[in-house]
Amino acid sequence: MDSIEIVLAMLLAVVASAYLVRVLPVSIPLPLVQIGLGALIAAYTGHGVRMDPALFFLLFLPPLLFLDGWRIPKSGLFRDKAVILELALGLVIFTVVGAGFLIHWLIPAMPLPVAFALAAIISPTDPVAVSSIASRVPIPTRLMHILEGESLLNDASGLVCFRFAVAAALTGAFSITSASLTFVWLAAGGIGTGVLATLLVTSAQRWLSRRFGEPAGSPILVNLLLPFGAYLAAEHLHASGILAAVAAGVTMSYVELSGQAMANTRIQRSAVWDTVQFALNGVMFVLLGEQLPDIMEGARVSLGQSGHLNPWWLVLYAFAISFGLMVLRFAWVWTTLRITLYRKTRRGETAPKPPVRLLLAMSLAGVRGAITLAGVMTLPLTLSNGAPFPARDLTIFLASAVILISLVAASVGLPRLLGGMSFPAEPAEQQEEDLARREAASAAIAAVEQAQVALMQKDDECDMYPEAAGRVIALYQHRLDTTGVDNGDDARRFRKLDEAERALRLAALQAERRTVFRLARNEHISDEISRKLVREIDLVEARHKG
Structure with a gap:
């Protein structure tokens, strides 16, 4: 060959x-x-x-x-x-x-x-x-x-x-x-x-x-x-x-x-x-x-x-x-962990011991x-x-x-x-994500308001811009309401609502894509138009999935 x-x-x-x-x-x-x-x-x-x-x-x-x-x-x-x-x-x-x-x-x-x-x-x-x-x-x-x-x-x-x-x-x-x-x-x-x-x-x-x-x-x-x-x-x-x-x-x-x-x-x-x-x-x-x-x-x-x-x-x-490699790895990890825990205890910090199963997993993970x-x-x-x-x-x-x-x-x-082990969530990651979403949504709302004023000054038919701006701002205001609450139950409810909305949006996008493909197969629209529309749908779907 x-x-x-x-x-x-x-x-x-x-x-x-x-x-x-x-x-x-x-x-x-x-x-x-x-x-x-x-x-x-x-x-x-x-x-x-x-x-x-x-x-x-x-x-x-x-x-x-x-x-x-x-x-x-x-x-x-x-x-x-x-x-x-x-x-x-x-x-x-x-x-x-x-x-x-x-x-x-x-x-x-x-x-x-x-x-x-x-x-x-x-x-x-x-x-x-x-x-x-x-x-x-x-x-x-x-x-x-x-x-x-x-x-x-x-x-x-x-x-x-x-x-x-x-x-x-x-x-x-x-x-x-x-x-x-x-x-x-x-x-x-x-x-x-x-x-x-x-x-x-x-x-x-x-x-x-x-x-x-x-x-x-x-x-x-x-x-x-x-x-x-x-x-x-x-x-x-x-x-x-x-x-x-x-x-x-x-x-x-x-x-x-x-x-x-x-x-x-x-x-x-x-x-x-x-x-x-x-x-x-x-x-x-x-x-x-x-x-x-x-x-x-x-x-x-x-x-x-x-x-x-x-x-x-x-x-x-x-x-x-x-x-022998696994034993050496386990011995090193266990020893360094004990030293780290000892140092934290000397400084008065609380340092929970990880389970032995996690140490064994660390030894096996040396692939x-x-x-x-x-x-x-x-x-x-x-x-x-x-x-x-x-x-x-x-x-x-x-x-x-x-x-x-x-x-x-x-x-x-x-x-x-x-398998079967429950690992504590890392709240810092969720807090960072919420912060990023709030800041991004606030910046987006400000940008929409500025763009609305600029467009109204350029266009004589400006009556539709406040309505369009209100629709865009509503999306970002919902994001602010979702990530800005402090109550745990409300936060979980808003996140669940956000997930439900995303699932509905994804279902709608899939229906859109199927329809575009069907129209292209039946020659009601050109291949060029179908590719353009499908790409737009793919990008929106990627954003919602991300």
């Missing part, structure tokens, strides 16, 4: 997986379905896709990490920055040391530097895998923000540890000073490059739009290319391209607050990015499934490297390492994914003296097995751990 046909087959597998998860009688997480379809493609073609790790990093990770950084709630990211840094930096180093010695103890035939390299590459959690699992699991909002922030930031620390472990295996030497300085440059250089890239590109685009106008589709294409530019610039400076893509996305979210982009551009861009995210997420897991033939072949070669002949030893190693797979593939084939790199196939097999086990464990375990 040619490369183009394989790519088309993978995209079709992504589309098919979205329907299969709805059709299958049992609830199977979407990533596992996509891995299974990838394995079927590999079985049909007779081999997996020959994946270049550097190309894989460049094509898939920058846009996905950019989008995650763009859309992650910044209030949660900065509110829990201490916890996120503890997980993204402290937990990674703790995991590398603990899991490294565990792996070397389990498999004495694997040299200690190689064991540390394996521990380092399986230490970062994967934001794409975390998001895919979380979409089907009722994870508390704050916990989800912490997991997303951790997975976005722990890649640099894990990859730096991996790089130095591989260097130690190649040369037999390791310098903590050199490792620390390299980590600082990777992090600082990557973040700075991402921030600078977004600011420069958006400023240039804004200047060009003001001076020459905005070509259709150009802003969206520039936005799609931005994460690749940030990633490549950082890699050229020997900084972290991963952190550059994340920083570019976070910066983009602040640039958006200026409101410079046109409404139509925002709507189209959101649709394009949703499609890109769905396609790339799916293709990554399909690719993982297509690697299964090579992984199985690696498992056969790994038997001799592990010092055993029974293949069940490999299964035992994979589950032991995965379980590994594409970063681990692509990183482990970069292991060199030979040492500096020309000898084969020790236990390379075994390392790749174990890393791949840990990815699959973590996906299955999170997919199966998280719904059972979190």
Whole structure:
């Protein structure tokens, strides 16, 4: 099968997986379905896709990490920055040391530097895998923000540890000073490059739009290319391209607050990015499934490297390492939580203990994914003296097995751990939304009154403007009445009334759309008119659903 046909087959597998998860009688997480379809493609073609790790990093990770950084709630990211840094930096180093010695103890035939390299590459959690699992699991909002922030930031620390472990295996030497300085440059250089890239590109685009106008589709294409530019610039400076893509996305979210982009551009861009995210997420897991033939072949070669002949030893190693990662993660989370509670108690603050089930869920949520797979593939084939790199196939097999086990464990375990748990609502979010609605409605009413006066001055037939303004103002006055009450029962009643009104509006919009389609099918209106009307209805419906 040619490369183009394989790519088309993978995209079709992504589309098919979205329907299969709805059709299958049992609830199977979407990533596992996509891995299974990838394995079927590999079985049909007779081999997996020959994946270049550097190309894989460049094509898939920058846009996905950019989008995650763009859309992650910044209030949660900065509110829990201490916890996120503890997980993204402290937990990674703790995991590398603990899991490294565990792996070397389990498999004495694997040299200690190689064991540390394996521990380092399986230490970062994967934001794409975390998001895919979380979409089907009722994870508390704050916990989800912490997991997303951790997975976005722990890649640099894990990859730096991996790089130095591989260097130690190649040369037999390791310098903590050199490792620390390299980590600082990777992090600082990557973040700075991402921030600078977004600011420069958006400023240039804004200047060009003001001076020459905005070509259709150009802003969206520039936005799609931005994460690749940030990633490549950082890699050229020997900084972290991963952190550059994340920083570019976070910066983009602040640039958006200026409101410079046109409404139509925002709507189209959101649709394009949703499609890109769905396609790339799916293709990554399909690719993982297509690697299964090579992984199985690696498992056969790994038997001799592990010092055993029974293949069940490999299964035992994979589950032991995965379980060890969960134990290390639980120990770190429990210890840091106890320290945090102790500090709050010393300050006289009340700090309720989270349930143990939530801590266990935090341990299971450490899902590994594409970063681990692509990183482990970069292991060199030979040492500096020309000898084969020790236990390379075994390392790749174990890393791949840990990815699959973590996906299955999170997919199966998280719904059972979190099922039936009631999580307290976060009133701050509702208060912020009410404040925004009140302020927006007040500003809208003032703008309507000003526009009414201006239009009446320009038009001789001005008797209809007060009536039109009154109808528009009534909508915003209802919003003020809905969000401005303090009584709990009244607030719930108004919100329920608002939901009922929205449901009726959506039903009316659906009837409108059906009628427009029927008129177009019967050739009572042109295709151009039908597309225009349907787009207007879609935009209104999107606003009400949002």
